[in-house]
Amino acid sequence: MTSVAATVDGGGTAxxxxxxxxxxxGLLSWLTTTDHKRIAxxxxxxxxxxxxxxxxxxxxxxLELIAPGVQxxxxxxxNRLLTLHGVAMIFLVIIPGIPAVFGNFFLPIMIGAEDVSxxxxxxxxxxxxxxxxxxxxxSLGLGGVDxxxxxxxxxxxxxxxxxxxxxxxxxxxxxxxxLTGLNFITTVHRLRAKGMRWFKMPLFVWSLYATGxxxxxxxxxxxxxxxxxxxxxxxxxxxxxxxxxGDPILYEHLFWIYSHPAVYVMILPAMGVVSEIIPVFSRxxxxxxxxxxYSSIAIASIGSLxxxxxxxxxxxxxxxxxxxxFLTFLVAVPSAVKVxxxxxxxxxxxxxxxxxxxxxxMFIPLFAIGGxxxxxxxxxxxxxxxxxxxxxxxxxxxTMFGGTILIFIGAMHYWFPKMFxxxxxxxxxxxxxxxxxxxxxxxxxxLFAAGIAGMPRRYADYLPEYHAYHLCSTIGSWVMVLGLLIxxxxxxxxLFKGKPAKDNxxxxxxxxxxTATPPPTLNFDEPPDGNREPYDYPTEVKE
Amino acid sequence: MSGEHAIKAxxxxxxxxxxxxxxxxxxWLFLFTELILFGGxxxxxxVYLHLYRWDFRAGSGSLDKILGAxxxxxxxxxxxxxxxxxxxxxxxxxKASLSLMAGTVLxxxxxxxxKAVEWGxxxxxxxxxxxxxxxxxxxxxxxxxxxxxxxTGVHALHVIIGIGAIAVAAGFVKSGxxxxxxxxxxxxxxxxxxxxxxxxxxxxPLFYLIG
Amino acid sequence: xxxxxxxxxxxxxxxxxxxWLGLIALTVATVAVSFLDMKNTVILTAMLIASVKSxxxxxxxxxxxxxxxxxxxxxxxxxxxxxxxxxLTFLDYSFR
Numbered sequence: 001m002t003s004v005a006a007t008v009d010g011g012g013t014a015x016x017x018x019x020x021x022x023x024x025x026g027l028l029s030w031l032t033t034t035d036h037k038r039i040a041x042x043x044x045x046x047x048x049x050x051x052x053x054x055x056x057x058x059x060x061x062x063l064e065l066i067a068p069g070v071q072x073x074x075x076x077x078x079n080r081l082l083t084l085h086g087v088a089m090i091f092l093v094i095i096p097g098i099p100a101v102f103g104n105f106f107l108p109i110m111i112g113a114e115d116v117s118x119x120x121x122x123x124x125x126x127x128x129x130x131x132x133x134x135x136x137x138x139s140l141g142l143g144g145v146d147x148x149x150x151x152x153x154x155x156x157x158x159x160x161x162x163x164x165x166x167x168x169x170x171x172x173x174x175x176x177x178x179l180t181g182l183n184f185i186t187t188v189h190r191l192r193a194k195g196m197r198w199f200k201m202p203l204f205v206w207s208l209y210a211t212g213x214x215x216x217x218x219x220x221x222x223x224x225x226x227x228x229x230x231x232x233x234x235x236x237x238x239x240x241x242x243x244x245x246g247d248p249i250l251y252e253h254l255f256w257i258y259s260h261p262a263v264y265v266m267i268l269p270a271m272g273v274v275s276e277i278i279p280v281f282s283r284x285x286x287x288x289x290x291x292x293x294y295s296s297i298a299i300a301s302i303g304s305l306x307x308x309x310x311x312x313x314x315x316x317x318x319x320x321x322x323x324x325x326f327l328t329f330l331v332a333v334p335s336a337v338k339v340x341x342x343x344x345x346x347x348x349x350x351x352x353x354x355x356x357x358x359x360x361x362m363f364i365p366l367f368a369i370g371g372x373x374x375x376x377x378x379x380x381x382x383x384x385x386x387x388x389x390x391x392x393x394x395x396x397x398x399t400m401f402g403g404t405i406l407i408f409i410g411a412m413h414y415w416f417p418k419m420f421x422x423x424x425x426x427x428x429x430x431x432x433x434x435x436x437x438x439x440x441x442x443x444x445x446x447l448f449a450a451g452i453a454g455m456p457r458r459y460a461d462y463l464p465e466y467h468a469y470h471l472c473s474t475i476g477s478w479v480m481v482l483g484l485l486i487x488x489x490x491x492x493x494x495l496f497k498g499k500p501a502k503d504n505x506x507x508x509x510x511x512x513x514x515t516a517t518p519p520p521t522l523n524f525d526e527p528p529d530g531n532r533e534p535y536d537y538p539t540e541v542k543e
Numbered sequence: 544m545s546g547e548h549a550i551k552a553x554x555x556x557x558x559x560x561x562x563x564x565x566x567x568x569x570x571w572l573f574l575f576t577e578l579i580l581f582g583g584x585x586x587x588x589x590v591y592l593h594l595y596r597w598d599f600r601a602g603s604g605s606l607d608k609i610l611g612a613x614x615x616x617x618x619x620x621x622x623x624x625x626x627x628x629x630x631x632x633x634x635x636x637x638k639a640s641l642s643l644m645a646g647t648v649l650x651x652x653x654x655x656x657x658k659a660v661e662w663g664x665x666x667x668x669x670x671x672x673x674x675x676x677x678x679x680x681x682x683x684x685x686x687x688x689x690x691x692x693x694x695t696g697v698h699a700l701h702v703i704i705g706i707g708a709i710a711v712a713a714g715f716v717k718s719g720x721x722x723x724x725x726x727x728x729x730x731x732x733x734x735x736x737x738x739x740x741x742x743x744x745x746x747x748p749l750f751y752l753i754g
Numbered sequence: 755x756x757x758x759x760x761x762x763x764x765x766x767x768x769x770x771x772x773x774w775l776g777l778i779a780l781t782v783a784t785v786a787v788s789f790l791d792m793k794n795t796v797i798l799t800a801m802l803i804a805s806v807k808s809x810x811x812x813x814x815x816x817x818x819x820x821x822x823x824x825x826x827x828x829x830x831x832x833x834x835x836x837x838x839x840x841x842l843t844f845l846d847y848s849f850r
Contacts, residue, residue, distance in 0.1 A: 023556075035556045115557055117565045182572040189824070190565040217835045220576045224583035228693065236673040237689045239587060244689070245598075245682025250590055253843050254583055305838055308846065317849035324842070521556055571825055575832045582836045589840060590847050592797070612785050616778060623774040626815045630767055730817075737815045741808045748800035752788035 019421070019518040034119035035521055037419075040105035042126050043096060046133055048488075050092040051405075055484070057085035059477055061460075062443075066474040068464050078460035079146035080161065084139065086149030087166055091173045092133055094404050095262055098269035099180055100129070102411045103208045105419060107184060109512040109519060110202045112193025112528040117186040121179050128176035135169035148458060150259070151226070153240040153251045157233045164234070167226045174219045177265070181215025184208050193511075196530025202510045203292050203534070207272025210296040214261045214268075218304065222258035225251065249314050256307035264303040266400060267367075268296055270407035271338055274360050277414055278342045279535040280508045281357035282349030286535045288341040295334035302331040309378050313387045321380050328378035335371055339364060354506065355429035359410030362437055366406060370398030373448065388458075390469075391451025394444045402440060409487060416491060417505050421518045422498030428490040436483030442476025509536040563727040570731040574738050577701070581742050584694050588749060591686045598683025602691070604754030605670075607661065611751035614657045615743065621650035622740040625709075625733050635723045637716060644713045647736065651706050658699055662692075691750055698746060701739050708732045765820065773814040780807050 020037045030038055061081040064071050104122065108115050116122055139145060145161045156163050188209045192201065229251070231237040238244035240251045279286045286292065308316060308324040342364065351357070373395040376382050386392060417423050447455075450469035455462055462470065504513040511532075515524055592599050628643035665688075669676040672689055680688070712732040715721040721728045784803040788796060813819040818826050 033556065117562065118569060119557060121569075178576055182569055182576075185572060186565050186568045189568060190562055213831075216572055216575050217579055217832055220580040221583045221839070224580045224697075227697075228584075228587070231693060237693060238672060238685055239689050239693065244678075244685040245591075245595065246686060247590070247594070249846070250587060253846070254586065257583075257839050257843075304835060305842060308842070316846040319849040320842075320846035323845055522558065567821075567825070571828060575828070578832060579836060582839070586840050586843055590843065593844070593847055608785060608788070612781065615781050619774060619777045619781065622777075622811060622815050623770055626770045627767060630765055630770065633764055734816055737811050740815075741811050744807045744811070745801075745804050748784055748788070748804055749797075752784060752800050753796055754788075 017516060017518075018520060019516065020521045021420075021518055023521045032123075034115070034123050036104045036108055036115050036119065036122060037519065037521075037523075039122050039126050040101050040103075041419075043100040043104065043129065046126075046129060047093050047096065047101065050088050050133060050136070054085050054089040054093060055481060057081045057088065059481060061085070062474045062477045064460060065462075065470045067471070068462055068467055070461065075460040076146060079148070079458070080144030082458060083146060083148050083166075084136070084144050087139075087145075087170070088136055089400075090149055090262075091170055092129075092136060094266045094400055095173075095177060096129060096180070097266065097404055097408055098273060098411060099184065099208055099211055099265075100125075100176075101408070102204075102273065102415060103180070103184060103211075103269060106415065106512050107187060107205055107208055108191065109515065109523050110205050110510055111188065111191060111196055112511055112524065112530050113187065113191035114522050114524075116183045117190055118183050122183055125176045125179035125183070128172050128179065132169045132173035132176065135165055135172065139165040139169065150255060151229065152255075153229060153232070153248045154242070156229055157241070164230065167230060171223055171226050174223045177215045178219050181212035181219075183212075185212040185216070188212075193528050193530030195532075199290065199293065200530065200532065200534060203275035203286065203289065203296075204269070204272035204510075206293045207268045207275070207296045210300040211265050211268045214265050214300050214304070218258045218261035218265075221254055222262075225254040225258070228254075249311065249316065252311050252314055253308065256310045257304075260307035260310065261300075261304050263396075263399070264299055266404045268299060270363070270404045271335075272296070273407050273411045273414070274342060274363055275338070276508075276510065277356050277360040277410060278345050279537060280414075280506050281352040281354060281360070282346045283352065283507070283537055284345055284349035285533070285537045285539050286341065287344035287347075288337075289535070291337055292341050295337045298334040299331065302327065302334070306331055306378075309383070312380055312383045325378055325380040325383075329375065332371060332375055332378075339368060352506075355424075355426055355433065356410050356414035356506070358430060358433045359406060359413055362433065363403065363406050363410065366398055366402030366440070370395060370400075370403055373398065386451055388456055389451035390447040390455045390457055393457050394447035394451065397444050397447075402444075412491065414506070415512070416494065417501030418503075418512055418517050418519070420495055420498075421501055422494045423501040423505060424490050424494035424498055428486060432483050432487035432490060434483070435486065436480055439476050439478070439480030439483050443473050443480050444476075446470070446472045446476070510534050561725070563725070566727050566731060567734075570734055574734060577735075577738055577742075581694075581697070584690070584697065585745070585749075588690050588694065591683065591690065592749075592753075595681075595683025595686060598681045599687050600754050601681070602684045602687030602754075603750060603752070606691075606751045606754070607664075608751050608754075610657055610661055611747050614654055615747045617650050617654045617657070618740050618743050621647045621654070622737050624650065625736045629726065629729055629733050632716060632721070632726055632729055633723050637722075640716060640729075641713055644709055644716070648706050648709055651702055651709075655699060655702060658695065662695075694746060695750070698739070698742055701742070705732075705736050705739050708735060763820075765814075765817075769814065773810050776810055777807055780810075 020035055023035075024033075030042065033039060033042075061078050064073060064078055104116070139162065142162045142165060145159070145163055145166050147156045147159055147161070147163065151163065151167065188201070188205060228239045232239055232241060238246050240246040240248050242248060275286060275292055306324060306328045308320055309328045312321050312325070373391070377386065377392060377395055413424070413429060446469040450466050450473075451457075453466065453469075455466045455469065501517055503515070503517045506513075511528055512519070514528065624643045624646040628640045628647065631637075631640035631643060665671065670688060671677060672685075672692065677685055677688065709732055712721065712729045715728050780803050784800055787799055787803070812829070818829070
């Protein structure tokens with residue numbers, strides 16, 4: 001790692017600048033670091049591994065689905081693959097995702113601070129992440145688990161597959177998430193540079209603040225719920241066991257009280273990044289800053305009220321189903337506010353189609369499709385038909401994958417030069433984005449159609465009438481993975497052979513672009529003045 | 544000395560700064576997670592209380608109100624001694640503070656002792672999950688006892704952790720690292736302890752007093 | 755970055771003892787009430803008394819009375835969030 005910014009050949013900084021990458025050398029210095037930037041990279045490393053792990057699971061079970069009948073393995077193995085895919089992607093990639101990598105790296109810099117409030121807790125959160133990740137690998141070694149990532153009772157209490165290890169993984173990962181949220185909330189309250197009032201903070205910071213509150217208030221619910229399931233499974237203490245009077249639907253309530261807000265943990269930071277990228281690459285100040293800031297808080301709040309829309313067919317009372325359906329429609333409003341504000345920002349702007357903007361622009365329609373199909377799911381009447389079908393699978397891949405992961409990649413392309421002092425090939429980045437976009441839609445659009453036609457989710461086999469949908473989807477998954485591999489290869493190559501990057505290659509105006517590339521360990525040579533506009537562009541671009 | 548020079552001189556990744564307000568915010572945020580953690584259990588309790596009103600009353604009737612009340616008084620008193628320990632430290636009365644912390648721990652151990660006696664009574668009657676005695680009880684009562692063991696058990700676990708935390712804080716006070724000008728560590732441990740007390744304030748009537 | 759302790763006026767020992775006496779009294783009250791045959795209101799009364807006791811602990815032992823408002827605001831927000839969790843869950847159970 002020390003070679004990355006140490007030598008240059010022409011252009012960029014002339015001398016090997018002392019920065020966070022070469023400040024201390026050796027593996028141990030990384031494993032004991034309390035520098036938020038290094039911790040961000042530690043997370044990035046882990047996440048890349050688990051993202052690839054999750055992709056391998058998915059490509060494998062999609063391969064089984066290429067035709068009706070058994071191709072390579074039976075339903076039992078299929079169930080285990082899809083469970084581990086879900087557990088890895090949700091708990092090890094998407095939830096930590098943007099906060100753990102880009103939040104950690106840039107939150108302190110964007111508010112003009114030296115680090116987060118609790119640097120050692122930050123390192124602890126990474127060790128929790130590592131422990132959770134290792135447990136997930138152990139789970140794979142023990143043959144995986146076949147309950148689906150949702151671990152519904154009573155099956156999770158009765159299944160012979162090993163439930164303890166993945167549940168422990170999820171429990172420990174919950175702690176990682178809580179510690180990150182705790183750190184970010186405190187940091188935003190305490191460490192803003194002098195003059196940086198709340199409404200002068202970049203919108204990415206607002207989104208991380210709102211996300212932190214969800215992490216604090218929702219995560220403990222799943223923690224204790226998993227404990228209850230384990231107590232029932234291993235000590236026979238009946239809490240959800242119907243034969244002792246328990247209610248399995250209670251498990252679903254408790255599970256989704258966390259897991260629905262969790263999707264806002266996934267998307268809010270992504271939306272925050274989009275709010276960073278759009279002004280820079282439109283050369284215009286963000287439209288409706290306060291609306292976007294408040295909408296982050298609104299999404300976090302209303303998003304905590306809608307969980308039972310995952311349970312419309314489980315046996316709840318009608319009153320509950322109707323109210324939750326209504327509330328679900330409400331939560332779409334602040335998201336739409338953001339989309340309109342981004343579009344208004346771009347209107348009459350001077351659009352720069354650099355790779356970060358390409359990924360940002362792809363996000364808007366893909367997330368919109370995800371959000372709109374979320375409403376179809378959220379409408380009680382339609383949900384009765386599409387619940388537990390491939391339609392739902394397509395919906396959440398548009399939001400989680402076409403939403404969060406897409407912006408994770410976009411953030412990577414935006415902040416890569418600042419983090420590593422190198423620039424990647426733009427052409428290759430564009431190519432990978434195009435291939436990914438085509439492959440992504442080829443993979444998931446057929447699943448919408450299949451779901452409406454009745455194809456259930458989590459099924460290893462299907463009737464011949466669904467063959468065309470699955471064939472297209474499986475081939476699409478290969479195209480999509482090709483795009484991802486080209487994208488990753490491009491960035492990996494740039495780490496070692498990329499041209500040295502300037503301090504501010506995109507013309508950004510937030511604080512990270514005012515400091516050296518890569519940043520020094522303490523982020524700034526002098527504490528910056530916080531009294532500045534985060535998006536200091538004209539409100540109108542004159543021709 | 545500028546930041547970069549400080550790094551070169553000390554190899555440190557941060558400049559020194561002590562922010563007790565941040566530490567307090569962090570502690571409260573952690574306490575919120577504990578509130579919600581127990582909150583999940585209280586949701587389960589509330590739901591089943593609603594579904595099995597009479598069975599829960601029967602289960603509650605089998606618990607000893609007096610022992611429960613005694614434990615409540617013990618824990619409330621331990622909260623007092625903890626608050627007094629912090630007050631003493633802020634007045635630089637280190638010995639008094641340490642004695643009060645010891646008193647808090649003593650009361651906490653007494654609490655656990657009473658709990659052990661109560662659980663022991665139930666074990667003696669074979670009123671444990673999975674036993675035939677339990678399985679012959681009405682369903683709502685089975686759930687009552689399941690929640691009783693789970694919730695008082697998780698609470699007792701937090702009491703044990705609290706004892707450890709107070710012991711650590713006492714060590715810091717004794718060594719002088721925690722003192723009147725820098726009381727944060729003890730204050731934050733105190734906050735944890737009071738939260739454990741608040742949880743019991745709700746557990747006690749819900750389990751013991753609805754019979 | 756700021757440092758240094760925030761100076762609060764020292765809370766008198768006696769205040770803590772008075773709060774404790776209040777807590778004990780409320781405990782006696784809640785036990786006494788439970789011996790009355792109040793049927794459905796037993797739980798409501800018990801929860802009300804428990805809420806008063808908790809408020810005393812939060813305000814005085816946990817110092818919220820003397821801290822900056824931020825802490826109380828945060829706590830109220832979390833309690834409201836939890837209140838939403840439990841009441842929306844009951845939208846299901848109350849109407850089954």
